[in-house]
Amino acid sequence: MRGPQDYGGMPAGPVDPEKHEHVPTHWEKTVDAMMMLLFDQRRRLARVDESRRMQEALGDDYHKYPYYERWLQAISWLMLEKGVYSQEELEAKKAEVRARLEAGSHGS
Amino acid sequence: MSETHDHSHDHDHPTHTHDGKPIQEDPLPSLEAQILEASVRELLIEKGVISSDDVRRAIDQVESRTPALGAKIVARAWDDPAFKETLMSDSDEALMAFGIDMRPTELCVVENTDDVHNMVVCTLCSCYPRPVLGIPPAWYKRRDYRSRAVREPRAILREFGTDIPEQKQVRVHDSNADLRYLVLPQRPDGTEGWDQEKLARLVTRDAMIGVSDVLEPADIDD
Numbered sequence: 001m002r003g004p005q006d007y008g009g010m011p012a013g014p015v016d017p018e019k020h021e022h023v024p025t026h027w028e029k030t031v032d033a034m035m036m037l038l039f040d041q042r043r044r045l046a047r048v049d050e051s052r053r054m055q056e057a058l059g060d061d062y063h064k065y066p067y068y069e070r071w072l073q074a075i076s077w078l079m080l081e082k083g084v085y086s087q088e089e090l091e092a093k094k095a096e097v098r099a100r101l102e103a104g105s106h107g108s
Numbered sequence: 109m110s111e112t113h114d115h116s117h118d119h120d121h122p123t124h125t126h127d128g129k130p131i132q133e134d135p136l137p138s139l140e141a142q143i144l145e146a147s148v149r150e151l152l153i154e155k156g157v158i159s160s161d162d163v164r165r166a167i168d169q170v171e172s173r174t175p176a177l178g179a180k181i182v183a184r185a186w187d188d189p190a191f192k193e194t195l196m197s198d199s200d201e202a203l204m205a206f207g208i209d210m211r212p213t214e215l216c217v218v219e220n221t222d223d224v225h226n227m228v229v230c231t232l233c234s235c236y237p238r239p240v241l242g243i244p245p246a247w248y249k250r251r252d253y254r255s256r257a258v259r260e261p262r263a264i265l266r267e268f269g270t271d272i273p274e275q276k277q278v279r280v281h282d283s284n285a286d287l288r289y290l291v292l293p294q295r296p297d298g299t300e301g302w303d304q305e306k307l308a309r310l311v312t313r314d315a316m317i318g319v320s321d322v323l324e325p326a327d328i329d330d
Contacts, residue, residue, distance in 0.1 A: 008231030008282065012255035015267045017319070020247035025134035026167075031145060032243065033166030037158050041211065045157065048213070048285035052233055067234070067249055069141045076148050085151045093147040101142060 004062035005055065028068040035071055038078075046078050054078055173242040175313035178290060181206060181240060182316065183307035185217075186295040195292075208239050210288070215240070218281060219292040220318075225272045226279050227265070227318035228289040229257035235283035237290050241313060248317065258282060268319040291318040298325040 024032070038046040054074035058065060065073065079085055085093075136142055152158045181203070185192040195202035199215040215237055218226040230236065231254050236244040247253050256264055261278045265271070272278055281289040293315045299307060309328050314320040 005232050007251050007254040009259045010251075010255040012252040015247050015250070015252045015256075015264055017247055017268050017314075020245070020250055020252075022246035024170075024243050025136075027134060027136055027142070027145065029167050029170050029243075030149070030163065032170050033163055034149060034152070034158070036166050036170065037162055039212070043157065048235070052285065055233070063251075066137060066141075069137060072141060072145055072148065076144060079148065079152070084155055084157060089151060090147060093151050094143050097143045097146045097150070098139075101139065101146070 178240040179308040179311035183304040230283040237288040
């Protein structure tokens with residue numbers, strides 16, 4: 001059975017080498033950097049196959065997520081699974097960050 | 109997160125991050141993605157898994173990895189047969205000379221010859237020899253390239269403006285989590301006596317992925 005990630009040999013459109021270039025943004029590089037840190041020899045908190053397992057668990061949403069948002073989701077699920085933080089801690093932190101970002105975007 | 113990303117074109121985001129660093133002009137992802145990223149990062153910092161300095165240094169490292177590293181390796185392999193032999197047989201050892209550590213992945217160097225053209229894909233995700241080439245290009249991560257590279261590589265190559273003669277074999281290497289590929293292109297004629305620095309200028313990222321040829325000597329200025 002093919003997972004959502006398993007594209008090999010499937011029909012698809014043309015590649016446009018110029019249009020399909022993209023300079024990574026600072027935000028994307030931050031996600032990249034976090035993944036790299038979790039992979040490194042010192043932490044060994046994740047491996048590529050684990051990151052993939054989480055991304056593939058997105059099912060049909062796999063195609064809807066921008067690339068680095070998929071990575072980010074994988075990081076978060078892996079950290080939950082490994083007990084680095086709990087779902088409650090994550091929800092509390094998200095509420096705090098949401099309030100801060102929303103205040104920031106409407107204030108000043 | 110599975111919502112469509114309507115927020116991505118909002119530009120009313122804060123102009124500074126919480127630590128006072130100006131946000132780049134880059135477009136930001138959806139608000140939900142920004143919230144999740146900041147939350148995960150801050151939790152990892154609070155839990156002592158990473159520090160802000162670690163993140164800054166890791167971003168520097170991400171930025172320092174560019175195809176120029178791969179080009180230096182290729183140029184040395186062209187110029188130094190003993191190095192090339194080590195690179196082909198024990199790439200970890202060869203990369204050590206450049207201070208490059210592929211772990212936990214392994215680098216396999218595949219050599220183009222008069223009879224074989226090599227090309228690299230990752231059909232299942234976006235595995236790529238990041239320590240020597242940096243972040244993969246967007247097209248490498250897209251469905252179009254990943255789907256078709258293994259079925260109709262010559263058609264893809266033509267989309268990159270690369271025509272491989274019918275009598276030459278095209279070998280497609282499908283990368284995986286543990287094994288990454290780097291194409292060693294053929295050294296062009298007319299480069300006899302060139303030093304490695306000059307040779308490296310011929311070697312493009314796309315040539316090391318195998319979707320195009322290296323530049324011609326006439327393409328670069330002296």
